[in-house]
Amino acid sequence: MNIFDEVDENLFRPLTGTNKRKYVDILAIIWEKCKRMPMYAIEKSTIFDMAEEYLLGLDENVELDIEEQGEASGNIADMRIVAGTFIRRLRDTGWVLEKPGEYEDEDKLAIHYKVVPILQSFQDIISPTIITYKGKLFKIYSMFEHISEQGSPYEGVLKEASGDFDNLNQALRTLAASIEDHINDLTLGKSPQEILEFFERYEEKIVVGSYHRFKTNDNLFYYRSSLYESLERCEDILFDALVLDYIDTERVERDEAATKIKELIQKLRMDIEEMEAIMRTIDDRHILYRTRAVQRAQFLLLSDGSSKSKINNILRFYASQIVSKEDVYKEDDSIAADIFQIFGQNFFDSNSLFAPVKKRKPTPIEFMDIIEELDQELIDEKNKKMMEYIKNALTSENVNSFARDILRGNHAVQISSVFEKNPDTLIKIIGLYTYSKTAEREYDIKLRDNVVESRGMRFKDFIVEERR
Incomplete structure (x- = not known):
């Protein structure tokens, strides 16, 4: 199926002539008024008024093409007649339809429902809809x-x-x-x-x-x-x-x-x-x-004529003249010598501006003083603290172990109840949320809408359940 099996074959003809911009503007004005109306229809006089007001607002003489001149009967000074000419051409080419009024109602003009997607696409091109x-x-x-x-x-x-x-x-x-x-x-x-x-x-x-x-x-x-x-x-x-x-x-x-x-x-x-x-x-x-x-x-x-660009050009000129290391020490007789002088260094590489590193001289290894034997109780205390730290560290194994502990005998547990019973588990609760999307987790969480507040702490509640 082709688009012209559904719409008038001359649909786009007004949009290719001398007044194509005016037709698009008039269509946009009509669409803005009709898009929220039942059947996309409003009174014919209202559309004529809007088109006439638009043309008068241009404050310019409207030049009509041959087809439009025939419809206007040569009277192009009256903007009401010109507006009517534009509206009738939009009707004849399938953009708008004429709807007879019911009882004492005025006749209406409606946007043809088949061209609504085209008008929406025009609007999307001018003012793209931002997708969140x-x-x-x-x-x-x-x-x-x-x-x-x-x-x-x-x-x-x-x-x-x-x-x-x-x-x-x-x-x-x-x-x-x-x-x-x-x-x-x-x-x-x-x-x-x-x-x-x-x-x-x-x-x-x-x-x-x-x-x-x-x-x-x-x-x-x-x-x-x-x-x-x-x-x-x-x-x-x-x-x-x-x-x-x-x-x-x-x-x-x-x-x-x-x-x-x-x-x-x-x-x-x-x-x-x-x-x-x-x-x-x-x-x-x-x-x-x-x-x-x-x-x-x-x-x-670097090429706008500023001092910075001029200095850059001079440096580029000097760089182009240097082929070998000896060229750095040649007498400068170029025109740039009247501006400033460049003094060479003994280093000719990318690190020439860095200060040379002083090498350290080797010294004999000093003997360590004999220290007293370490306190065994102190060692045991340090080891105990280290093991406690390892036990409570937020690793995936420890988090899974905590999940198993709170789920023991239950299919699911609300985390706010766990926190209320033992506020010291806050770090482990954070670990549950942190590891909730990792592949090695042994549990799933579902966020709730309520917020838990206790002892100055505040976080969004969630349910912990066995992973299926």
Whole structure:
């Protein structure tokens, strides 16, 4: 199927003529007014008023092309007539539809529902929607965390997550593709010194949508293992429920539903891998284009006619004249000799400005004085403290041991109750959270919404349970 099977073949004709900018502006004005209205429709007189007001605001003579002149009947001085000409042409080419009024209501004009995606894309090009990467990924993570509680696991989680991943990866691809233009726009018209100062604040200025925060908060790596585990559950214990929901939603046979669910799960895995690859590309592009911009600024800074650039050019001239070590000591008869003199050193290498290191002379080894025998009780005390430190150190083994202790005889334990019984376990509780995403853990945690406050301590409560 082709787009012109659905819309008028002359749809884009107004956007290719003499007044293409005016047509786009008028469409934007109409869309802004109609986009929240039922059926995208408002009174015809209102649209004519807005178009006339726009044309009068330009404060210029509007030149019409041949087709427009025929509709205006040669009367181009009256902006109401010119506005009507533009509106009728948009109607004739399929952008707007005429809706007859009901009873005593005025006739209306409506944006054709089939061109709504085109108008939205125009707006997205002018004012791109900033995707909050962190929020989008957290939404996907939250849906999978509660998929077993979802009445429609396919429609409410798998299908929704697939669309969210498409939007997220598309936004990241757009960021990757726009970095060079974005840097050029941000550095355009700035002096070399301003560009160099600007890149001291590079991350907060160049990265839209909190990409840097999204990347450096370990969000992808924090969620990735959980997402993969959720997809494994979808292939295992949740598979039958997903197939039944797919059958109910899409109205297909069971065999086809099972195949589609497997394909969708595999697509989600590929979406996660694709997101990682795009983020690596973004990081590489940042480094490349930022380096180019800084190098360009440094080059301009050294060739802008300032004192610094002049000294740099003189030094470059002298460097080009030196071929061998002896050239350093030749008499300078160049024009630069009238400006200043350069005195050579006895060292002719990259370390010539460093002071030579004085070598230490070997000395005879001195005999140690005989010391008294160490106190055995002191040694035992030190060893005891060392063993206590090793026992309480925040290693994965000790954290797993602590988890086993508090879970003894229980399937799950709320950590706030453990803390209330023994506040000295705070460090170990921190260890539980720290190691909660490592592969060697023997437990899982689920964060709660409540906050624990006791003895001046404050942290978010969570549940510790056996790892499945």
